[in-house]
Amino acid sequence: MSHVAFPIVFGIALLVFVGTIGGRIRLLATARPARRFDRLPERVQRTIVYAFGQKKFLTGEQPAGIAHALIFWGFVVLGLQVITQFGRALSVNFNIPGFGPNQLLGPPFFVARDLLELVVIVAVSYMLYRRLVVHTPRLFGLGRAEERYRGAPHWEGILILVFILFIMVGGLLADAGRLVWLDIHGNEREFAPLTALVADIIGGLGRSGGHTVSEIGWWLHNLTVLTFLNLLPLSKHFHIITAVPNVFFGELPPKQVARKPGALQTPPAGVARLEPPPTGLTGIASLADVSWKQVLDAFSCTECGRCTAKCPATASGSPLAPRQLVLDIRDRLYAHPAEQRGAVAGAAPLISEDVLWSCTTCMACVEACPVGIEHVPTIVDMRRSLVDQGRMEPLLQQTLENFAKQGNSYGKSSRMRARWTKGLDFTIPDARTEPVDYLWFVGDFASFDERVQTASQRVARILNETGISFGLLYDGERNAGNDVRRVGEEGLFEMLVEHNMAMLRDASFEAIFTTDPHSLNTLRNEYPAYGLDKPVYHYTELLAELVADGRIKLTTPLTGTRVTYHDPCYLARYNRITDAPRKLIAATGAELVEMPRHGTNTFCCGAGGGRIWMDDSKLEERPSEQRIREAQELGTIDYFVVSCPKDLAMYSDAAKTVGASFEVAELTALVERALGVAEPEVLAAPAGRER
Ligand code: SF4
Ligand code: SF4
Numbered sequence: 001m002s003h004v005a006f007p008i009v010f011g012i013a014l015l016v017f018v019g020t021i022g023g024r025i026r027l028l029a030t031a032r033p034a035r036r037f038d039r040l041p042e043r044v045q046r047t048i049v050y051a052f053g054q055k056k057f058l059t060g061e062q063p064a065g066i067a068h069a070l071i072f073w074g075f076v077v078l079g080l081q082v083i084t085q086f087g088r089a090l091s092v093n094f095n096i097p098g099f100g101p102n103q104l105l106g107p108p109f110f111v112a113r114d115l116l117e118l119v120v121i122v123a124v125s126y127m128l129y130r131r132l133v134v135h136t137p138r139l140f141g142l143g144r145a146e147e148r149y150r151g152a153p154h155w156e157g158i159l160i161l162v163f164i165l166f167i168m169v170g171g172l173l174a175d176a177g178r179l180v181w182l183d184i185h186g187n188e189r190e191f192a193p194l195t196a197l198v199a200d201i202i203g204g205l206g207r208s209g210g211h212t213v214s215e216i217g218w219w220l221h222n223l224t225v226l227t228f229l230n231l232l233p234l235s236k237h238f239h240i241i242t243a244v245p246n247v248f249f250g251e252l253p254p255k256q257v258a259r260k261p262g263a264l265q266t267p268p269a270g271v272a273r274l275e276p277p278p279t280g281l282t283g284i285a286s287l288a289d290v291s292w293k294q295v296l297d298a299f300s301c302t303e304c305g306r307c308t309a310k311c312p313a314t315a316s317g318s319p320l321a322p323r324q325l326v327l328d329i330r331d332r333l334y335a336h337p338a339e340q341r342g343a344v345a346g347a348a349p350l351i352s353e354d355v356l357w358s359c360t361t362c363m364a365c366v367e368a369c370p371v372g373i374e375h376v377p378t379i380v381d382m383r384r385s386l387v388d389q390g391r392m393e394p395l396l397q398q399t400l401e402n403f404a405k406q407g408n409s410y411g412k413s414s415r416m417r418a419r420w421t422k423g424l425d426f427t428i429p430d431a432r433t434e435p436v437d438y439l440w441f442v443g444d445f446a447s448f449d450e451r452v453q454t455a456s457q458r459v460a461r462i463l464n465e466t467g468i469s470f471g472l473l474y475d476g477e478r479n480a481g482n483d484v485r486r487v488g489e490e491g492l493f494e495m496l497v498e499h500n501m502a503m504l505r506d507a508s509f510e511a512i513f514t515t516d517p518h519s520l521n522t523l524r525n526e527y528p529a530y531g532l533d534k535p536v537y538h539y540t541e542l543l544a545e546l547v548a549d550g551r552i553k554l555t556t557p558l559t560g561t562r563v564t565y566h567d568p569c570y571l572a573r574y575n576r577i578t579d580a581p582r583k584l585i586a587a588t589g590a591e592l593v594e595m596p597r598h599g600t601n602t603f604c605c606g607a608g609g610g611r612i613w614m615d616d617s618k619l620e621e622r623p624s625e626q627r628i629r630e631a632q633e634l635g636t637i638d639y640f641v642v643s644c645p646k647d648l649a650m651y652s653d654a655a656k657t658v659g660a661s662f663e664v665a666e667l668t669a670l671v672e673r674a675l676g677v678a679e680p681e682v683l684a685a686p687a688g689r690e691r
Pocket of ligand 2: 300301302303304305306307308322323326365368369370371372373
């Protein structure tokens with residue numbers, strides 16, 4: 001019967017599939033272009049590591065991550081099984097050429113198939129248990145922004161898992177029944193222990209019984225595969241088709257400026273660079289502005305909720321949840337494809353403004369997403385359109401005006417920028433008039449905020465003692481533009497870059513260092529596109545190096561001092577700088593106690609992406625306060641150590657609000673104490689909140 005019936009069923013299923021997938025391909029084909037065909041060898045490499053190697057699943061939340069990786073690998077090998085079973089509609093002894101029982105690849109395939117069938121059956125059963133019994137929270141909607149999702153039925157996920165189970169069990173029964181029916185021995189039994197075991201169990205039914213079991217298993221397997229195939233483009237399981245290309249076409253880290261031999265090593269950056277909007281476009285205002293990569297992102301979401309579970313905006317009760325954002329874009333694409341072709345005028349905004357302005361651009365969502373979805377560039381693209389229309393909070397509007405007039409967020413005169421140096425008993429060279437080895441790009445906070453100026457003076461004193469050659473741009477420096485760009489003000493960003501690049505071209509130096517991770521990010525990853533060809537370091541990298549080669553001697557170890565360290569997002573996640581600050585802390589002799597979320601898994605302070613210039617009074621609990629509570633859970637610690645000027649301000653404030661039992665300290669305060677030159681009081685951050 002299968003000779004006649006199956007080709008008909010197969011043909012119908014294929015036609016329906018081609019029709020549905022055609023609609024999805026049209027959505028991709030009519031989207032705005034994206035530059036994602038460069039650096040192909042690197043793309044292949046990342047696809048091997050992240051898609052086929054399942055790196056994020058294996059290093060993420062367990063045991064769900066391992067279960068998913070096993071299902072994925074199971075599918076890759078079992079693709080061969082599907083072809084074999086389809087082929088058996090034509091001949092009961094069909095095998096893929098080379099994979100026959102007495103051919104080279106046959107025995108290894110039988111072993112792998114049996115092993116993976118078993119593994120996938122166990123993994124899928126575990127996944128069903130999580131959905132039906134444990135009710136893992138992230139699978140059922142998180143935070144205020146996912147209330148709609150929380151109420152949604154989850155039959156789709158359960159149905160697909162049952163289908164996967166049917167495919168595995170069906171294939172197993174088809175093969176085992178066939179061994180009995182055709183009385184097969186040799187490699188097909190010897191190298192397939194699970195199939196042989198099932199064949200032994202049903203052996204008592206005799207050859208005709210084996211035939212029946214084989215037919216039932218074969219139809220169960222093949223019909224489920226065809227139904228499954230047609231459900232894919234209609235469900236979140238479309239990612240089975242789109243995830244691998246989505247990883248392949250993901251944003252690659254910017255190429256780093258080549259280091260001179262002997263210079264400090266720079267770790268590879270994460271996904272850090274933002275592309276300017278294409279000519280003639282000021283970001284995403286509607287579906288018509290969405291790029292094909294953003295469409296592919298929407299297709300690829302597995303709805304796993306890993307992004308939302310890590311999002312500081314969701315955790316603080318804001319209306320943003322990254323999963324919901326991706327799903328909202330996908331729903332609109334599916335429901336109103338004409339909008340994407342610009343055929344609908346005056347369509348409602350794609351994502352609401354309060355959602356878009358809630359993002360701190362911390363990148364935790366992108367880091368967590370196992371299928372390479374890029375939430376942050378999409379949010380910034382949409383913000384660009386809001387900025388273009390002047391749709392933003394008054395405080396942010398005012399800050400952007402300050403940037404335009406004075407080149408800093410404070411709106412202060414450039415002449416005030418280096419006033420903090422007046423408190424030093426030596427003069428820092430002006431790199432515009434005197435050649436130096438290192439140019440210190442100070443940044444706004446460290447220049448203008450009175451609380452952070454103390455830390456800037458400390459860095460200057462420490463470096464001055466080492467005798468290394470460093471200088472400043474003084475009033476020639478402007479804000480580097482990192483957060484201006486992430487707010488969506490591309491034009492202003494370019495103005496700032498233009499000014500800074502003119503100053504940098506006039507100065508004479510070998511490398512840049514900065515105390516500000518935000519400045520570091522754009523200088524290191526985005527300025528090269530504007531001509532910067534010098535390496536850029538964070539001051540912790542420089543100090544760690546100076547300690548290592550003995551030019552900084554920490555002779556007064558802070559024995560008995562317990563500290564924890566907060567990794568800034570723009571240092572740890574965007575630029576993978578996590579070791580240098582820890583080496584410095586270790587060198588001071590203080591004991592480091594890690595918070596649960598540390599390194600690239602850090603939790604944002606809430607200030608990034610321009611959030612520091614927006615109202616946060618409506619949040620249930622600010623991210624910085626949640627972070628201070630996380631540190632308090634560690635038991636007795638003396639200092640909460642930071643290495644970002646914004647963090648010093650944010651956490652000093654949060655520690656007071658929460659009533660923390662520890663002090664917030666800038667890392668150089670520990671270093672200076674270990675040098676034996678500072679009084680203990682210097683560690684305490686001064687009071688007051690200023691933006
Ligand atoms: S970047 Fe951070 S704040 Fe923004 S959506 Fe992602 S996790 Fe949330
Ligand atoms: S965007 Fe990525 S991490 Fe978030 S739910 Fe979708 S697949 Fe999971």
